Structures are given as structure tokens and as C-alpha cells.
Amino acid sequence: MDKGGEERLFHLQEIEEMRREAYNNSWMYKEKCKAIHDSGILRKSFKLGDKVLKFKARFKFGDRKLKERWDEPYIITKVLGYGAFELKDEKDNTTYLANGQLLKLFYGKLAEM
CATH class of the missing domain: 2.30.30 (SH3 type barrels.)
Known part of the structure; x- marks a missing residue:
């Protein structure tokens, strides 16, 4: 493989790492938003005779x-x-x-x- 091919392969690997990092960051953001949303929901519990x-x-x-x-x-x-x-x-x-x-x-x- 010539030098240009190796350079291109290196850039593709960098792009793949950035994509994985962006995916993980978005997943963590969604989990934090869900936790904040769920903490504001009041759970109602009723029992017989209430x-x-x-x-x-x-x-x-x-x-x-x-x-x-x-x-x-x-x-x-x-x-x-x-x-x-x-x-x-x-x-x-x-x-x-x-x-x-x-x-x-x-x-x-x-x-x-």
C-alpha cells in the first residue's frame, strides 16, 4: 500500500472513532434527560379503602x-x-x-x- 492509501485508511479510522464517540455521547445525553424527566413524574399509589x-x-x-x-x-x-x-x-x-x-x-x- 502506498503512502496515500495508508493516510486515507488512517483518516477513515479517525472518522469511525469520532462516530462512536458521538453515538456514546448522544446515548448518555438521552439517559440523563430521561432520568430528569422521570424524577419529575409523581408516582401515585392507591390501596383498598382510599x-x-x-x-x-x-x-x-x-x-x-x-x-x-x-x-x-x-x-x-x-x-x-x-x-x-x-x-x-x-x-x-x-x-x-x-x-x-x-x-x-x-x-x-x-x-x-
Whole structure:
């Protein structure tokens, strides 16, 4: 191999090393971003007998901006798979299925409207 061929091969090896380094740097950046993002996510854990509020996920035209968006307190009666819960209404003893993402713990009294 002549001198030009060796030089070209050396440059190709340098380019391959820079590519690997860039790939590793981007992978580390993505992992750090994911860790920062995941640290900001609040994990919700509910158990049987907890009182929860259910988010009103329905849209009504003309809803007021400051209108309450959470339904009455419900009691968790059954924990189903994949983050689903069975809820019981305290007033009329009806049961509902709800996604855990639409729930939050109930700590006190609701304001009467």
C-alpha cells in the first residue's frame, strides 16, 4: 500500500472513532434527560379503602374556567390490573371503573356549592 492509501485508511479510522464517540455521547445525553424527566413524574399509589377524587374528563361547551374539575370522593373497592380501579360512590352506592391516571387522593372536605 502506498503512502496515500495508508493516510486515507488512517483518516477513515479517525472518522469511525469520532462516530462512536458521538453515538456514546448522544446515548448518555438521552439517559440523563430521561432520568430528569422521570424524577419529575409523581408516582401515585392507591390501596383498598382510599378516598379519591375522579377527574371530570368530559368536555362541555361553555364550561367556566374556574369550575371544579374533580368529582365527589369515591372509595376504592377493587384494584384491577394495568392501573384500573373500581370505585364506589358514597351517596348512592354505584360502582364505576376508572383509570388511575384520572384519580388523586382525597384529604379533606369539599366546599359545598
